[in-house]
Amino acid sequence: MPTDTATRIRLYRDYTGASHQAALDAVRSATHGIPPANTPEQAVLEAQLLAEFGRLGGEYWAHPLGISRVWHRPTGLAIWLDSHTILSSGEHHPASAAIVDGILPYWDPDSEVFGIPGLRVAGHRGALHLRSLCGRGAAVTLYGIQGTPWRQILRDRSAALVESGAVPLWNEPKLTPSEIDHLKQFPDVGANRKDIAWFGSGLLRRINLLYTHIDAYSAHAWVTEDRWSVEFSSSQTPQLGHDHFTTMLSDTSFGLPLQVAHRYCSCLTSQRYPAASCRIEMRIPDLTGSVDLRFQHWASEQTRERRGLLHQ
Template sequence: MKSTKLERRTQKLQLTTGMPWAQALKHVAALAPSAVLIPEAHPSQAVLETFFLKSFAWPQADPHHPWGIRCVEPSRNRLVLVFEDQQLPADDYESLTRDLVRAVVPHVDEWGEVRGIPGARFTVARGGILIRRLNMPGSITIVGIPAADWGTAMNLQRQEAEAAGMRYCHDSSPDQWHADELPYREPSTDPLPGQHPRRTSDAWLGSGLLRRAPLLRTIGVPLSTTAWTNPSLDKGQTWIVDYIHEPQVPAPLPHQGYIGLLTDPECGLAITRSTLHCSCARFPEYSTECRFNARSSRGQLGALQVRFSRRTGDNLELYQEDRDDYAARRKLYRPIPAHLARGSAETIHAQDSSRRS
């Protein structure tokens, strides 16, 4: 058990971001004792991060970590995403690098729709792949993807795009917004096609989830992580995260600890719980899923639903067919220490009591 406040705060940061202990300790030691551990993104940065997650929320590569993200390093105007080692070579259609290029590099598809991150331009450097939206503050740096692999994937995707009638925005407009990207530029009051995070009030939640992606590993062994958005009742967007996992601790601890840290004042989001539909005590044939619903505690647009989808017994066999893959996934589970789990349970109980009173 970590005994000092510095150690406990470091533990929270490590679980939430995936940072190595030494890095997390150095980061926390540099903060004021009452400072939040994960800063909220600048509005323009939040939009960039939300576009990133929305584009890559359903990866085809089937990575081990949630969305392939092993570690995050967040700051107000910057986010570093450390990706897991590739399971397949970059020229494989289902490799992580191909998946990233296909999802986030802005292009106009065969139906005239802009896909990827509008306005984003990519710089390949020794430190990683730098993503910036033209003439806007903020950046995302992708670490863990070799520059040569990124180049290979870009060339292969270009061939695929040309064959399908798609166009990359940066080909004709490397230093300015492509005509098809202009409606997505901020600030703008023009209506946008589809559910896009144009307003900063829509972007806080997607950004916050991306900055806490490694926290999902505290729920159980990661088997699959996907997300999508639906229109919410307040005319914002509801983020739905489906974390398919193998539980490693008795119910209801898998989701209690996660919810506690996700709503923790030091490392969590500014959200308040709406409902928790818990089916942990039911027989597997009736339900294999619990759901947590939340909304902004500050009146911002948007809502959140996290689905804790359990796989045990016969339902787990599909994920155990590749024994090496399954063994690698089991190593990624991060248990929440008892003293933090107790605090999480007490926080949830207090929220329930205040809601009933």
């Protein structure tokens, strides 16, 4: 690990997006670069959140996945959200509302439980404070832009669900029968798995890498069995930029102890063709699960014209 404070602060900010003061406080108290989740349950909650952010927040936010920065706290993870995205209709859609729609649990009597089972709202003054009933002490705090009306967002979401015949669950004091049934039916599916939560939690705690070291206009993340997949879409020439990203992600001080298992790269051919697709599979030896990083390059019309590809 770098020993000088200035370098550690810079790296901490590169990985997390934190302010200078938050980074200074972190490096003064940390014994390693980025602290891991303090319990397996905390790691699962963070992995569940990453999967939901990856499903919902992948398109056209200011930052990939709609997260501008994170801050590691002893009591849980603090996450700062982007302001909004602009829909095709021209409507501004707040990131805070989009995330609430995706992560807070509700029961559809005609179907199943949606959102993250067991997730509860612990407070909404100044931020949205969340805790999990499925893990003692597992908690996160979501910060929107200044003035985000969390109370109204929650009311609007609840009213919309009730009108559609669904039942909001995020204020229930205990796990509901529908959630218990859901967890019994899907005990180790996707991001719920403790044995592969290390990557979802680890990447969320290093979320700013997706902004500082990948030139992508969108990102998506999902889980299939024991494999995490993260896909980045870019309209710029890749020029092997993913190698720098994977180097940072697997850095021995601030990254995860990942090793490249398989690599397929078509960046060089993208100089002659309007699209490129690269994939890098990474693993941590002796741990369950793998990471499938996908880098999709779709040349813009201007880029294609500049490279003489527009009419090919």
